[in-house]
Amino acid sequence: MALRRVLNVSVAQMGPVARSESRHKVVNRMIKLMEEAHQQGSSFVVFPELALTTFFPRWDYDDNDELESWFEVNMPNAYTNRLFECAVQLGCGFYLGYAELEEDSLGRKQFFNTSILVDTKGCIIGKYRKIHLPGTDEPVTGASHQHLEKKYFDVGNLGFPAFNFQGGVFGMCICNDRRWPEVWRVLGLQGVEVVALGYNTPMENRYGLSKLTDLSMFHNHLCMQAGAYQNGTWVLAAAKAGVEEGIHHIGGSCIISPTGEIVGICKSEDDEVITAECDLSEGDKIRETIFNFENHRQIKYYGSITSQTGALKPNN
């Protein structure tokens, strides 16, 4: 039996989520978006990073209980159950980003910026925990806003797994991961045909680099388009967009083909669904010719990529 190799897939961009907005209300919005995706014929929809709440790492918390209130201990849970049920009813799998609190049998807690892949039976078939945490582990004095992901999250401990899903090979990453070519390559080396990702990207550069601020949308797309082309994969990228608690986040949620072309893009900075027909085999020719890794990669000369973290200037 031939596998189904053409999928309709959707990206569900979300507008701002207020600090006071309940998970119940947010899930209502997500169900509406999933229904739209379904109406557009989709069997898979990508939601943003940390989709269930406001982007909470922008604040410093004195109160640990308040901090932990942003995290999910179980998934699905009382709030997200309806989303999983909806996936079954509509036959629409999804990617969901959320903050995950894991407690082991000794009561030790770990905190991850997590995404999951959920199938049309409502089963979690894949999990990823964000590895490239941006920002700082302490508040920055004088910054227009904080970005404390390095304080609140542990570095993901699952690597970059790929999954057989809906007849193709799916990978995941989250937000800042998309800027790192290493992420795309580790996924590409597993033959991914679709990479799903969510992001929350403030428009304003916190380091006062006004020029980089102007370029935030360009950089967003540049990294994903290069990752798509250089690994012959579809990219489905969902932003949480718009002005959230006074901070303007870029939108530009998009669907990128294995040629690196943007084939669908959100026009708003609000809740919005875009859909594309996605031939999972479209990247084959790229992976068999110009980016045939087996034929062309020369790993003997890539050593420093895995042996060395920071840059070392030449001595000559």
Added chain:
Amino acid sequence: MALRRVLNVSVAQMGPVARSESRHKVVNRMIKLMEEAHQQGSSFVVFPELALTTFFPRWDYDDNDELESWFEVNMPNAYTNRLFECAVQLGCGFYLGYAELEEDSLGRKQFFNTSILVDTKGCIIGKYRKIHLPGTDEPVTGASHQHLEKKYFDVGNLGFPAFNFQGGVFGMCICNDRRWPEVWRVLGLQGVEVVALGYNTPMENRYGLSKLTDLSMFHNHLCMQAGAYQNGTWVLAAAKAGVEEGIHHIGGSCIISPTGEIVGICKSEDDEVITAECDLSEGDKIRETIFNFENHRQIKYYGSITSQTGALKPNN
């Protein structure tokens, strides 16, 4: 004494070089281009890949002497001496791509697609030998043209060295290398501030992927812009352009800033010089913040990049 950190740099695109065109004539063209670069205030100019001859790997040769006639045994030599002298006279260093034949003391020959970095004293201070050889090691039946780099060249054996040059850190690569993020990262891990490269890129995709043909200029720039931004480096890229022996090569030679923006681009498909003022420190902020490798890279999860050449699909 503060190092000079702002340079005027040029890219010297070249139009077609006919199979019958002598090296003497080609060097005349290159001297004219170097003079133009000098008039534009430059202290460094980048010439294309295999600049001294036509792009000879497009043919299959019965005659080994004919094949070897495209290679340089010594550098500089009788043909290129004048270019080196000109560099001294004008105070203009250069990057030159050429085919290099190296014979060891036992008479064993090796063949490389090579580039060199030449300073304003006319000294070769750096050499690179192309590592990502495109094309095939045997002629392809029915192809519109051949691309036999894998037949005629050995894989470069010098890695991706970086050099202290003109007050900055310079790296080199050649043509197809620019499509591989590994190349940019290995150079980035040496703190490169400028990457010089030459290319010969046929517009027509040999694999009959007409869609990729339309996208050849997009892919050319996409890979270089991503490499520039993700490593905070300037890129100086020189094409051999136009219709050469019936094959149309893309132009689009350009100067890319560390933000990934194209700040100068050739308009023609012929001999043409573009120049930009290049602040070698412009990438510092990028390398100190969003792409601070020491802070953000997680090499523990990059293992397959260096342990595995080809792609392996997941078993789950």
